[in-house]
Structures are given as C-alpha cells and as structure tokens.
Amino acid sequence: MSRLLVKGQNKLNGELAIKGAKNAVLPILAATILNKGESILFDAPHLSDVDAMINILQSIGCKIEFENSIMKVDTSNLSSHEIPEHLVREMRSSIFLMGPMLARCGKIKISYPGGCEIGPRPIDLHLKALRQLGVKIKEAHGFLECEVVKLDGTEIHLDYPSVGATENTMLLAVMANGTTKIRNAAKEPEIVELQTYLNKMGAKVSGAGTSQITIEGVKKLNRVEHKIMADRIVAGTMLVAGAMAGGDIILKNIVIDHIKPIISKLRESGCIIEEKTDSLRLKTHKRIKAIEMTKTLPYPGFPTDMQAQFMSLMAIAKGTSIITETVFENRFKHVDELMRMGANIKIDGRVAVIQGVPELTGANVTAKDLRGGAALVLAGLGAEGITIVNNVKHIDRGYDRIEEMLKCLGAEVYRLN
Template sequence: CELGPRPIDLHLEALRKLGAEIREEHGCLLCTAPGGLRGGFVSLAFPSVGATENLLLAAARAKGTTVLTNAAREPEIADLAGYLNRCGAHIHGAGESCIVIEGVPHLYGSTYTVMPDRIAAATYMAAAAVTGGTVLLRDVNSEHLLPVLSAFESTGCAVMQSGSELLLRAPQRLKPVRHVRTMPYPGFPTDAQAPVMTMAAVGDGTSIFVENIFESRYKHAGELNRLGAKIKLEGKVAVIEGVPQLSGAPVSAEDLRGGAALVIAGLAAQGETQVMHPQYIDRGYAHFEENLRALGADVYRI
C-alpha cells in the first residue's frame, strides 16, 4: 500500500549494530554477517513495528544478549515473541518498550495459535455501526481492542464483553466520533482510522481525525466524498461533517484499510456501490464479502 514514505533506515541501522554488513549495489541491498550476528544494544528512534519484528528475528539466533529499547508495543510483537519462545528462543519483555533477547544456537519447530486479528474485529464492528446493526464477535481479545472501543462508545454504540466474545449494538443514528489521533500502541491504531472515519461520515455532528503515522493515509477520504460524505483535509488533519445519507457510486480502493472502509460505506449508502481494485482488501481480510453476506449484507464480487 502506498501510504507515503516508508523508510527502512531503522531496520538497516539496527541490523548493523548486530554485526550485519549491508551495502547497496545497483538498487539492491547485499547483506552479510561474516562473523555471524552478535548481540548488542539497539535504541530505535521510533517504535517501528517492522523494525522491532526484524530485530526479534535476528537477535533470537545472534551470539550473546541483545537489548532493544523504544521497541514497538503492539500485541503482534508479543505474539511473535511468544511463537519464537515456543521454538526455543529466549525473549523477555515483548509488549513493553524494553525487550531483552538472549541468543540461542538453534530454533525448533512448534505448534502455535496466532492471536486474533484486532483490525479485522474493528472493521466488522464499524460495519455493524454504520448500518445500525448488531454483531457478535467470537474468539477476540478485548484487551487488544481497548484503544478503539472509546471511539465506538462515543458514537452511542453499546459494547459488551464476556470472555472471548464481544457484542456491539449500534443506535439508529450515530453520534460523532469527536476526536481521533492515531498513535503507536497503546494509542489508536492507524489501521483502524479509515473504517472508523466511515462511521464519522454518517454520524451527526463534526469529527476530527489526526493521522500521525503515515503521510498519505487519507486516500479513502476523496472516495468517501464521491459517496456524499463531507470530509475536508488539511495536512494530517481531516474534518468530517456527518451527513444524513450516503449515495452509491463507483469508487476505487487505493490501499487495504481504505478499501475496507469503502465497502463499509457501501453498506450504509443508498443504491449500489462498486469498489474497484479489491485485491488491496484481500491482503488483510479472509472471505470478507462472504462474512458480510453471512451478517445480512448484500455484497458480492464480480
């Protein structure tokens, strides 16, 4: 997805601190570790999820101990560390800002169940919210959804949690989301920004979004406007004036979460909405339209 600059300098700098030699030749990166990777101290300038994950993978088999500070704290980090530890790694503190990895000579196979997808859960919640419906999500980790639950509750949605189940019941008319600022975990996730913006587009009143992670994560805003939304952009700020009704129109998915947001908007729009380039949506959702149909949506792929 083209979301603006996505530099890999943090990844390369961190790997170099573990002993990797990286050089660029003819547009390719050539990476070697002549003496093998070795543990070291790495402090990330930004808590990048990808850089943290790469460091966990590299340091798990490096010689000695690696200390990683200002690490990403997303649940997916703790999940990756849990899997690696099941495979024989020694990783401590994953999910916190400081992680200690003691390198081991070998990793082994294991059986592991991957954590529930918290962004998919938020997406189905948003679909229920914009249609005034009710959805029961099973096998969710409600703790992972805490950063987004306040946004749903501010719109008047009732959210009830019980064990691994979460029930969302939407009102007939949503209130504004008010103010959303995307931040690294445990802040509001940038991946949930687009689906929740669709809720703001059909809610009463004004909502303000501030995107602090990616520079170009408002491509869906123009497409939502084609459906009748009233969204104004100024740099990283989006101001959304809720409208009584969206109208179906052909729109184009330009990235994964923006594409999902357009499908959600189509559920709430009057008439038929066509979302082009569904391959973006397929990157992050399994059987998306089938699941929506099972919930009563009139959606199909052509």
Template sequence: MAKLIVENGGPLYGEVQISGAKNAVLPLMAATLLTEEKCVIDGVPDLADVKVMKGMLENFGATVVDDGNGLLEITASQIRTVNGDRKLVTEMRASTVAMGPLLARCGKVVMPLPGGCAIGKRPIDLHLKGFRALGATVIEDDENEQVIVTAGPKGLVGDAIYLDFPSVGATENILMASTMAAGTTIIENAAKEPEIVDLANQLNKMGAKIKGAGTDTIRVTGVERMGGSIHSVIPDRIETGTFMLAAAITRGEILVKNALPGHVRPIIAKLKECGVEVETVDDGIYVNARDKELIATNIKTLPYPGFPTDIQSPFMAFLTTVKGKSEVKETVFENRFMHVNELNRMGADITIENRIAYIPGGKTLHGAKVRATDLRAGAAMVLAGLAAEGKTEVSEIYHIERGYEKFVEKFTGLGALLTRVDED
C-alpha cells in the same frame, strides 16, 4: 480485475468469526526460516498476502504443506538461496521480515526493495540500522534496487539498539536476527503490538530466550540453534475493528466472535464515545448501534496501544454518518488519507489540512464508483456503501483480498447486500 457491488440492505445482524491476524502470521511464517526442523502454524487465514509469503519461503528452499483448513507445516531443512524473489517482494512489503531470520541462519540476505500498499514511504532504514548494530555490513545497491546484508566474520553479535520510531517491522526483523546472535541484544523503543508478542511466543517455543515483548524494551539472549514449534495465530484485531464498525455504520447489532477485547481497547473506547453500545462477552465483543443517538468524536492515530492507523479509514467512513463535526489526525503514515477523495465522491464533504481530516458528519452518503486505494481504505468503501443510498461499486479490490479472509461471505452472512463481480 474484480469489483464489489455494495447496496444498503439495512442494519447488519448476527455473528461473525474473526480469522487469524494477517499482521501476525506473516512474520510467524518467516520465522520458520530460522530452523531446519518442522514448524506448525494453526489458524492461518486464506489471504493473498499469505500466498505471497508461501511463495517467498518456497523460493528460499522451504517446503510448505497447507491442509486447506488453516494449518501450515513449514520445513526449511535447507536454504537454497538467500536472494529474495523480486516479483514476490514487490507485491508485498512484509516480505522484508524474511531478512532477519535469513541473516541469523545463513549470515547473508539479498532483498529487493519491497512493495505493498502506497500509504507512505515506510523505509527499511530502521531494519538496516538494527542489522548494522548486530555487526552486519549493509550495502544499499540503488542501481539494482536491492539491499545486501552480510554478517561479520564471527556472525551476529548482540548489542543495545534504540529505534527512533517503534517500527513493527524493524522490531520483528531485529528480534529474529538476534535470536542466534552472540551475547545479549536489547531493543529499546520497541514496538509493543500484540503481533510482536505473538512472534516472541513462537520464537520462545523454537528455543529463543526473549523477555519483555509487549513492552518498549525487549531483551534477547542468543542461542546456538533454533528448533521446531507448534503455534496458533492470534485473532486479527483490525478485522475485529472492521466488523465492530460494520455494526455501527449500519446501526446494526453484531457479536464479533474470537475477538480479544484487550487488543482493541481504543476502538471500543471511541465507539462508546460516539454512543455505540459495546460489551465484552465470553466469546467475543457484542456491538449494538440500534436506535442509538450517535455523535461525533475526534481520533488521533498512534503506535500501539494507541488508536490503530489501520482502522482510521473505516472509522472515518462511520464518522461521516453521525451528528456533529469530527477530526481525524493521522500521525503514523503520511499518505493515509487517499480514501478521503473516494468518500467525498459519496457526499462526505471531508477537508484535509496538515494531516488532519475535518469531517462535517451527519451526511447521507450516496452510491458511487470508488476505488480501494489501499487495503483498509477498501474496507472503508464497503462500509460506506452499506450505509449509502443507491449502489456503490468498489474497484481494485485485490487490496481488500490481501488482508481479509472470506470478506464477502462474512458480510453477506450478516445480511449485507455485497457481491463480487469479475470483470474482463
């Protein structure tokens, strides 16, 4: 097990390059199962979750060639099995995005129940609802903790599907499954995240006929077969937000390069409300919190284009350090306040009631031994440690390494006192 040692080295300064988006690349990789032709994906971040997805694809029969510089060549000329590898699936919830392409291409998929961060139930019932609407039979095998999905005798057939919640994973899975379904599929109340648009762009390059991605209604006209593609991953908007907050919490000045301002509008708006200077420039986003009188604000997480739940915990760490009382309401995941106990170990004095966190603000944080309770909470603990007095030890950092490429190197490049230490 490894841990991070964090110390307050003062304000962070400099430039940081944002990597390809974790939440985009995983479904992009899964989509390559739709075709026997080679697919090329560029800008792939070097992450633990990407390694898991590579293993998943290889288990199904795909060949994955990694050039070591963010370029993957994936060829699934033959599907060897439609059974997901239990060990890999339980490591990462996003494994479920392989279900849609396998169902479309092979007519069947057997998937163990997924794992990942323990931030909420995140059931796959909406995924299964979509598959059923396309004419598939779904057997929930509770005894073996898996689901078995089988297309009808004539394959998948397009239909109108209304999602009770704009689930990103369900939208992605139904989108991929419907690419080769007979007729037209309409997904209503679809997720609108940039990662959905990125996936649709790749699928269209592969021969799909998709319109409306990025809106709440997506229309898919089925095609007989899918082909290869060359595609570049969009920048990671959550990593973008994390480094914007690194400037804010340390009262520093950072140019966040390769960032798309349109993907992080709520984060920009809330930082400006707090008194942070944020400017859109040609090569990214400039964030300046030097000598600013920063104040409190309230946040409510919502599906895109609302304030992202994935940036809630890093933003909360920042809010502990500004003047005034803040409130953070979490509406997306019911267990996404596990980091509050860890921040309170550092002197934050946050209270929770009815999925609202009340933050008194203006606190001087102090170093402590804390845990990365999930991926984004781990980043929040590091941010808090950069602003705290004394030394902070962050354990269970495998969560962080699931979703941030070159995490330590990027922070130390900005002047952070951050060290990764391997423990026996």
C-alpha cells in the same frame, strides 16, 4: 479484476468468528526459516499477502502445505539466499526475511520492498539495527546485499517504535552471541505474538509488549506448533460495519484487550458494546454521534489501520469529527472516493475534518489501498442504493473474503469477477 457490489442500508444481525491476524502471521512465516525444520500454524488466514510470502519461501526451497487454515512449513532445505525481486515488490512485509535469513544463512540479497503506497516507510531503522548486530550492508541498484560479519548481541535504541524494525531485530538477535536489548521497542500485540512463537521454538525472548525487549541468543531452535492470534484490525472493521449499518452483531474469537482503543471510540459514538472473555456484542439503535477528536498513534493508541474505516463511520455521524493521522503521511487516499458517495470531508495536511451527513449514496468507487478499500465497503453498507468497489485486490491483502465475513452478519455484499 474483481469488484464488490454492496447493497446499502440493510441492518446487520449475526455472528462471526475472527480469523488469524495478517500482521502476526507474516513475521511468523519469516521466522519459520530459523528452526531448519517443520512448523505447523493453525488459524492462518487466506490472504493475498500470505500467498505472496508463501511464494517467496517456496522460491528459496521451502515446502509448504496450506489447507483449511492449517499451514505446514518445512524450511529444512533452503536453496538460495537471493529473494526474487518480482516477489519482493508485491509486499512490504518481505523485509521481515532479512533477520531470519541472516541468522540462518549469514547473508541475503533482497530488493527494496513494495506494498501499499500510504506514504514513506523507510527501512533505515531496520538497517541501522541489523548493522549494530554485526551485519555489513551494501546498497546498490535497488538491492540490499547483506552479510553477517560477527553476530553479537548488543543494546539497540530504536529512534521510533517501529513494529517492523522491532520484529526484524528480534528475528536476527535470537541467534546472536550473548544478549540483545531493544529499547523504545514497539508494543503492538503482534510483537508479543512473535515472542510467544519464538519461545515455543526454544528462543529466550522477554519483555514484548513493553518498551524494552531482551533476547538471549541460542544456537538451535526446534519444531513448533502455534495458533495465530485473532486479527484485531479485522475485528475492528467488523465492529464499524455493525455501527455503520446498525443492528446487533456478535464477534467471537477475539482478544478484547487488543481492540480496547476501538471499543472506546465506538462507545463514545453511542454504540452499545457488551464484552465477554473472548467475544463481544455491538448494538446500535439510532444515528451515531460525531467524535470530536481521534488521533492515530502506535499501540496502545488508536490504530492507523483503523483510521479509514472510522472516517467512513464519522461521515454519517451527527456533528463534526476531526481525525489526525500521525503515523503515515499519505493515508487519506480514500477521502476523494468517500466524497463521491456524498461525504463532506476537508483535508489539511494530516488532519481531516468530517462534517457528518444524514446518509451517503451508492456510487462507483475504487480502492487505493488495503484499509481505504475496506472503508469504502463499509461506506457502502451505510449508503442508500448500490455501491461498486473496484480494485478489490487491495482489500484481499488483509481480509479473508470480506464479502463472506459481512454475509455472516447479514450484509448483502457480492463479488463480481
């Protein structure tokens, strides 16, 4: 199993172009099922989660070519509505297949999904919405057997603005009879990206990015070409890397609006950030300051996917920081590993109190989940000596060769097999 070796306390200096977003490409890959033909995706990231989705699509008869960040997907010859259980258990995002498979085939059999264990992420919101659109769902022996009775547009109010439930509902409703309205919809940029992709196909979706999305059902969708938006979490991770190690870095191919909450907190910590149209520059010259309070919230709040990386940064900040995790209840698995490196962190339920130390020290640590693993790599950048991060498979789910990205910025990070 791969490990990463991180040599600490080298100031960063360099430029990096951010690649396509994991959380945008996965629902879009599921959506390729809808047009019964070819889709071409540009700037698709090479991630293990993307590989898992490709394997699922190929298992049901899709043809896929993936080279140099260009992916060609042909879904014209679906051969099965049953998704292999072992593939579903690799990745939670396999749940996105429910909407498009039901829209196209009228039925799907799928097991409960796997993925990072960062706390309960029940799919009841997905199932409730699909039922409201006319889907009959039978749950037995760890499987969901779903069948469309009559697919009619309706008004759906989500009890929580779940990104996954919003996307799954959109993916089914585009082929429903009449109009569907999703109230209390998630507002994340990835929702807007899915709307853009679907509308390029010929769907009629509006309102993404607000709390109400309207979908007018259509009978047919077309061939499409689409460039995947830049990954805001990768961009945020690289910004924290710059703050952690110090120096002067430039990130290109980013959407500034998508990372405003992250930029705001980094400025609060003393980082100097210069914004341009689709790039920014981060400079740090002295020890960063603690941030009194950070709370994770649905977009446009501070993203839960940046909580672990930010905690690494606060571990070496001057003063005391408090981070409250409101989205997932078991997302502090990285804390014990940071403490192995000398961090001073106390946990009380969903609240972490971080007393900054002058420096961390390199250690042998283990990634327990995707973002927590990235946080340990960042901690290694700011630590004295060498850090070994084990279980890199978690990091590979969401970062396209994280060591190569960091090398572009002047870091010394090496993959050990």
